[in-house]
Amino acid sequence: MNKIILIANRETNSLFKNSIMAYILLFLYYIISSFLFYSFVVITNRAELVGLLGNIYVVLMFFIPVLTSRSFVDEKKNNTLELLLTSPVSKLQIFLGKFLSYIFFYLIMILPTLIFIIFMFSFGKPQVGVLISSLIGYLLIGIFFISIGLFFSSISPNQVIAALVGIMFLLFLLLISWIENAQVSYNIKNIIKEISYISHVDSFNKGLLDFKDLLYFVFYTFFFSFITIETLDIKNG
Amino acid sequence: MIKVINVTKEYGKFKAVDNISFEMEKGEIVGFLGPNGAGKTTTMRIITGYFLPTSGDVFIGEHNIEEEPDVAKALIGYLPENPPLYPEMPVNDYLKFVGLLKGVNKKEINKAVNYVIEKTSLGEKRYAKIKTLSKGLKQRVGIAAAIIHDPEVLILDEPTIGLDPLQIIEIRNLIKEIGKEKTILLSSHILAEVQEVCDKVIIINKGRIVAKDSKENLAKKASSGKRIILKIKNFDQNCLNVLQSINGVQNYFYDEKTNEILILTEDRENIENDISKLIIENGYSLMSIREEEMSLEEIFAKYVKEE
Numbered sequence: 001m002n003k004i005i006l007i008a009n010r011e012t013n014s015l016f017k018n019s020i021m022a023y024i025l026l027f028l029y030y031i032i033s034s035f036l037f038y039s040f041v042v043i044t045n046r047a048e049l050v051g052l053l054g055n056i057y058v059v060l061m062f063f064i065p066v067l068t069s070r071s072f073v074d075e076k077k078n079n080t081l082e083l084l085l086t087s088p089v090s091k092l093q094i095f096l097g098k099f100l101s102y103i104f105f106y107l108i109m110i111l112p113t114l115i116f117i118i119f120m121f122s123f124g125k126p127q128v129g130v131l132i133s134s135l136i137g138y139l140l141i142g143i144f145f146i147s148i149g150l151f152f153s154s155i156s157p158n159q160v161i162a163a164l165v166g167i168m169f170l171l172f173l174l175l176i177s178w179i180e181n182a183q184v185s186y187n188i189k190n191i192i193k194e195i196s197y198i199s200h201v202d203s204f205n206k207g208l209l210d211f212k213d214l215l216y217f218v219f220y221t222f223f224f225s226f227i228t229i230e231t232l233d234i235k236n237g
Numbered sequence: 238m239i240k241v242i243n244v245t246k247e248y249g250k251f252k253a254v255d256n257i258s259f260e261m262e263k264g265e266i267v268g269f270l271g272p273n274g275a276g277k278t279t280t281m282r283i284i285t286g287y288f289l290p291t292s293g294d295v296f297i298g299e300h301n302i303e304e305e306p307d308v309a310k311a312l313i314g315y316l317p318e319n320p321p322l323y324p325e326m327p328v329n330d331y332l333k334f335v336g337l338l339k340g341v342n343k344k345e346i347n348k349a350v351n352y353v354i355e356k357t358s359l360g361e362k363r364y365a366k367i368k369t370l371s372k373g374l375k376q377r378v379g380i381a382a383a384i385i386h387d388p389e390v391l392i393l394d395e396p397t398i399g400l401d402p403l404q405i406i407e408i409r410n411l412i413k414e415i416g417k418e419k420t421i422l423l424s425s426h427i428l429a430e431v432q433e434v435c436d437k438v439i440i441i442n443k444g445r446i447v448a449k450d451s452k453e454n455l456a457k458k459a460s461s462g463k464r465i466i467l468k469i470k471n472f473d474q475n476c477l478n479v480l481q482s483i484n485g486v487q488n489y490f491y492d493e494k495t496n497e498i499l500i501l502t503e504d505r506e507n508i509e510n511d512i513s514k515l516i517i518e519n520g521y522s523l524m525s526i527r528e529e530e531m532s533l534e535e536i537f538a539k540y541v542k543e544e
Contacts, residue, residue, distance in 0.1 A: 002337075003337075007338075010323070010326075017325055078321060078324065080322070080323060082287055082317050082321050083321035084338070086287050086310060086313065086315050087310060087335075087339055088306070088308070088310040088339065089307075089338060090306075
């Protein structure tokens with residue numbers, strides 16, 4: 001556990017100290033999410049987060065792969081992956097250290113949501129159940145995106161490719177949900193809808209805390225974490 | 238302390254390392270020599286657990302690097318070919334991070350950092366960011382990181398590369414000092430360095446060990462006889478005829494510049510006496526006679542060419 005925190009700590013430090021990119025990302029994200037909150041809650045006068053959370057994943061889809069792109073690419077560039085892998089730490093510990101650090105960053109990203117919630121309680125009567133379910137969805141989708149971002153960073157030769165391929169992959173998972181409008185059999189539609197994260201996020205936002213949707217995020221987060229750990233010591237230059 | 242048993246590493250059909258075995262005792266400094274691409278770095282990466290071998294085993298102390306990676310890796314200090322550094326970190330923070338990563342106690346970490354900073358004379362740059370350092374300084378940070386947890390085994394891949402002559406001497410002395418108690422495997426393309434620092438030499442070529450022994454034994458094995466160097470005051474061509482008549486002399490060369498004669502002879506006892514006696518008997522005055530060991534360059538060239 002100490003080693004995981006050690007690695008997470010170093011990663012977080014370097015995120016904030018290495019460049020101002022982290023601050024720019026946070027700043028932009030705060031502005032965008034505040035704007036979404038303003039348009040969906042303040043203007044429409046409805047005390048619910050559905051409008052915000054039902055759209056924010058389009059923003060996260062770009063922000064998270066950019067954020068995580070440097071994680072493993074930098075370790076390879078600096079040869080420090082060799083340092084980590086020849087130290088008495090496991091691949092799992094290395095991964096978890098990184099993972100925790102980006103989850104921590106994500107928590108800072110979504111921190112203003114607390115202000116939104118306080119605002120809603122001050123001026124309206126939000127449904128607590130729906131609110132909690134939405135927040136769980138908000139957390140899960142971020143963590144799921146992080147696991148995908150880390151995976152593409154671990155297999156990419158540079159940061160730009162890691163970010164771009166990550167974004168394209170998430171875009172693909174988003175776009176396949178459009179199959180709903182296509183003329184294909186009901187079964188195929190259903191299967192493809194299951195693969196896309198949209199329907200799963202939606203049910204969280206509707207306040208339906210369904211085990212199936214929870215499983216979707218947990219399973220795929222585990223899946224991408226697992227293949228990242230497994231490919232960590234495959235040398236790809 | 239290090240045991241490498243039948244280690245092979247294949248990349249497809251290419252064997253980067255081909256059935257290598259050797260052992261190193263505690264307190265030994267072994268030089269790892271070989272032409273570029275011979276498999277030195279790959280072997281070192283297998284010993285440190287960075288690469289898994291296709292077949293074979295590596296033991297650090299009693300511990301198999303694959304089966305007990307955490308115990309085995311904690312015993313190793315490793316300086317890779319390109320030192321692994323986080324450019325945005327200050328030297329002090331980096332060394333602290335590596336120390337804790339390698340298992341140094343939190344209470345003792347500051348002491349350990351102070352110690353290695355002193356040993357590698359990094360005091361002035363302690364709080365400088367690594368990216369601002371010169372290549373030689375970065376190399377020293379890499380060495381400091383390799384010894385921060387006082388490892389039993391040190392694996393150094395080209396440790397003095399990029400250092401200036403003064404630093405090279407400092408680092409060599411440091412290696413020698415550490416080598417009194419620890420086990421060190423050091424690769425280098427500077428043969429003089431290996432000659433000066435190491436007790437034993439392993440020569441590797443095309444993934445195979447072609448020679449492993451002490452420097453003296455290797456020299457003996459590489460040359461079939463003795464190399465005797467003479468300096469004669471009143472040298473003339475007839476002198477060479479005299480030399481030729483001596484039983485056991487195989488070949489001789491006269492170097493006009495240094496006025497020295499190199500004689501290659503059979504490995505026969507007292508051959509030096511016979512030579513000096515006959516030279517004097519024939520009216521020449523002998524200024525010096527000495528036996529010369531084969532240089533490491535010659536040994537290296539001989540072993541690598543033979544393959």
